[in-house]
Amino acid sequence: MAPARTPLDDLRREIDQIDDAIHDLLMRRAAVVERIGAAKGNGAAEAGAAPIFLRPAREATILRRLMARHAGTFPAQVVVRIWREMITAFTRMQGPFAVAVYAPEERRGFWDVARDHFGGFVPMTAVNTPAAALRAVSEGTATVAVVPYPAEDDADPWWRFLVSADAGRPQVVARLPFGGRGNARGENRDALAIAAVPHEPTGDDRTLLSIEIGGDLSRGRLKDSLEACGLPPVSFCTWHPAGHAIGMSGGGPSVHLVEVADFVAHADPRLARLTERTGDIPVRVTVVGGYAVPLALG
CATH class of the missing domain: 3.30.70.260 (ACT domain)
Structure with a gap:
């Protein structure tokens, strides 16, 4: 004789149903992203340009909208972290994506900040100088460079390499962390993300x-x-x-x-x-x- 079903069993069954619904929505979102990627590719081909898959302004708008509607006891920072993993995964479905991070041995905290923002499975390479990270973007071996937020006492500032009249040059596109600082190691200095994508408004x-x-x-x-x-x-x-x-x-x-x-x-x-x-x-x-x-x- 099967044991009687308890209220706890019913709650666990409800959790399973919710998990299935979440998974169904993820697969549905992936299908929509595939169509978006195809549309971007077709539009870029007609214009004779390379498609742009990375949209930091759009990403920020999504997260702000979610935070505005968020309620309950589930931590808001975790919601952001989940969506950050999703955003990068869906971006990688549309085209190549890799990150070059300024993270010498003594400053590994920038690696953690980059991982928290771009996800745990995106290809990332640690480099020893900010200039090397910027060069990776310029040469096309990385989509994004993550470098320290500028400081007044930087004797040889990396940002001088961004000064150019070239319309397609890399530029600052995001400040990290975006959704709160996690358990990154080392100093609490913020970082900037650099990429060769348009600078777009978000309202703030x-x-x-x-x-x-x-x-x-x-x-x-x-x-x-x-x-x-x-x-x-x-x-x-x-x-x-x-x-x-x-x-x-x-x-x-x-x-x-x-x-x-x-x-x-x-x-x-x-x-x-x-x-x-x-x-x-x-x-x-x-x-x-x-x-x-x-x-x-x-």
Whole structure:
């Protein structure tokens, strides 16, 4: 005689049914992603361009929408982690995807941050310098580079390699971690993801500007000019190259990386107004990317 079914048995059966439903939806989502990948490929072929499968702005929008509707006791950070695994897996279904991470032996925490964001099964390669990670993206051996968030005391800043007029150049596309810091090792310094994909708005964004100055313009005056042009600066990093900045003239050259609290497109008219405000001092402004503001999770 079979043992009597208990309330616990009924609950476990309900869990099994929920698991089956989740699995069915995952397979359904995968089928939709396959159609999206095919549509992107067809559209790119018609335009004579390579398809773009990585969409960091779209990913951020998905996660923000989910967090806005999330309720109950299940940890929000775990929801983000589950979806991050899914997002990268579905992206890899559409085309090649690999990550180059600045993670020398003494700074393995960046590897953990990259793994948490891009998933535990994406191909990842550790490199010893940020420049090597950027080079992997430029050469096509990696889709994304993960490098340290810039610091004022960086003697040889990696971000100077992003200053280019090439429309297809790699640029900043995300800030990590996006959904809260997990159990990454080492220092708690954030990272930036770099990829050769478009800089797109999400509604709550930061933009990184490279501002090359060929003369004597103080940081305070530059800050005032940015604010007057509607480009509120959040942070500055400054690099003084050994020689003059490319294409610039005058004394005291410097290059500033300025984080602005807004989305700024490459052709944003505020950038032209900024160069006009500096008068005779030559200034060149380049958008080197940006990111969706990470989620504020406890």
